[in-house]
Amino acid sequence: MKNVLMILIAVAFGGKQKVTINALDSVELTYEEFANYDVKLSNSSGKGIDVSVIDPSTKKQVSGFGLGPLGKATLSVRDGHILKLKNNSMKDVSLSITFVEKRKVAYSGEQRVNFTLRNTSSRSIPLVIPDVMNPNLSPLSNSGVSLKMGQKIYYKKGLKKILILTVDESIKTGDKIDIAKLVKGLND
The missing domain is CATH 2.60.120.680 (GOLD domain)
Structure with a gap:
């Protein structure tokens, strides 16, 4: 290669x-x-x-x-x-x-948290993070994000979007969120 x-x-x-x-x-x-x-x-x-x-x-x-x-x-x-x-x-x-x-980052009281979206499965996981990006998490990968409190993350299943996570105070800087666990059962 x-x-x-x-x-x-x-x-x-x-x-x-x-x-x-x-x-x-x-x-x-x-x-x-x-x-x-x-x-x-x-x-x-x-x-x-x-x-x-x-x-x-x-x-x-x-x-x-x-x-x-x-x-x-x-x-x-x-x-x-x-x-x-x-x-x-x-x-x-x-x-x-x-x-x-460049996207303007509003710092006036907007709290953000840096964490990792982890795909522990052997399949790609398509996500929608409105106004941020629409990543497709590769199998067995990590994706670092910096998201504001209240940001919603959706799993994209065909034409449907299913809410799987809302960023809140329970997510701390450095956390690794296993997205594969959050979408488990949604493909059935």
């Missing part, structure tokens, strides 16, 4: 970049725009991909999630960090990357 580091400069704010990832391969991207813009990913390939953010100084993943076959997600990547996109399928996949205005 070849791992390529691409250092790219986007031509214009809002301009789409197309990235192709070979079968069973990954690409690592770093853009100067990470400092000023969020990254919108649009996957129309029909195959899921793994998305992660890597700290270049430690070479460790600081956040990540699975992006479904027709998934879209907007994420913030710290300046200097690496956006890694991994294709686990047997076919090449393409997705679009667009730089968008």
